[in-house]
Amino acid sequence: MRRIEGKAIIELRVNGEARTVAVRPSDLLLDVLRNQLGLTGAKPGCKNGDCGACTVLMDGWPVKSCLVLAVEAEGHELLTVEGLEGKSPVQAAFVGHGAFQCGYCTPGFVMVCHAMLTHHPGAEELVMEEWLQSNLCRCTSYSEIRDAVRAVANAGKRE
């Protein structure tokens, strides 16, 4: 049983490290990642669950961190775009296919694609469509994003 009232010190496992933060129960994971841990990859967009710019992974599944309380994340493994350290094939494919313009939506897209390709290495079109519909891009780089993800998925199919 856990009970948190007022402000509390909690430990978050982020990108493989244990990080200690002081939070109120009503603090959002997105704000804590950005303002307390300096992990500014996850972006505030709509803060309403619609745009996906704030997406991070919790135990390997994508979540919109604007709709998660920081206290809820205790005991779970969090992965932000910083934790990929530029080594995810998705990141290379986004660069290779020019899959962004302003780049604001990119960390969210990268995290969703990374999770999808971890769960479905050779993801078919239908799976891609289903997962990627969670994110919006105002600059409409959609076709380049699709090309980038498809390239990584096709490589996954060959393996």
Place this chain on the structure above:
Amino acid sequence: MIARNFAYLQPDTKEQAAAFYQEFAEPFYYGGGSEIITMCRAGDIAPDAVIDLKRIPEANVLRLEGDALVIGGCVPLRAIGDSGLFPLLKLVCGRIADHTNQCRITLGGNLCGTIQYRETALALLLADALVVLFGPGGARAVSIHEAFDERMRLLHGEFVLQARIPAQALFLPYVHVKKTAGEKIDYPLVSLSALACGDGVRVALSGLLPYPFRSRAMEDALSNRSESRERRVQNAIQCLPAMPMADYQGSAEYRQFVLRQTLAAMMEVLNL
């Protein structure tokens, strides 16, 4: 940022959850949190405590038990879909919000939320499911038809612990069609679920009226094979319990038009 703070409680048992509920003046049970967080941020609600149900073992069950599929109230829609145990519910869950939100939105949250669509109720109504509710008075298993009348009718301090779906309903031929006004991911203009059962059909709808419903009168009209398909669809529409909603997504007439097309397509697919 949420302006007003609250206490966060994470019980390990259903009994602890019900006890916490009684300690506070304005407590909210907390599933995936997507609606609670949005409404707190907007200042629409101001809980003094949220009781996170996700550590309660019975609320996380997703398995066949005897002659029923048991789904815990905290199981996220994504897991229900991935399990493939109830193909109709899989389709319904797959069209609620988007995939990332489906990783958080829970069955209990969708059934009990303020957002009127509550589309998972469609599959539960058609399958004649039981819901197991838990509160200060203990557990009670009630038919979904008793528990869900336009919305969940819970006693003070009760929460949805589980839904139990009779195994015989799981693999009946089914249809789920969700029509939106524009984008694929949106609230429904008309969301229709159907199960073919014997010679007849069961239908439930969301988006059409300000609440989800199953209509026996519509089912009788649609199952009456002595009439042509066109006539049966017409008769079913005449049995609607109220005028369709009119809002920014579509007028009442447009919703009725969409319903007509959707019912006709359903008849075709189920070969009725």
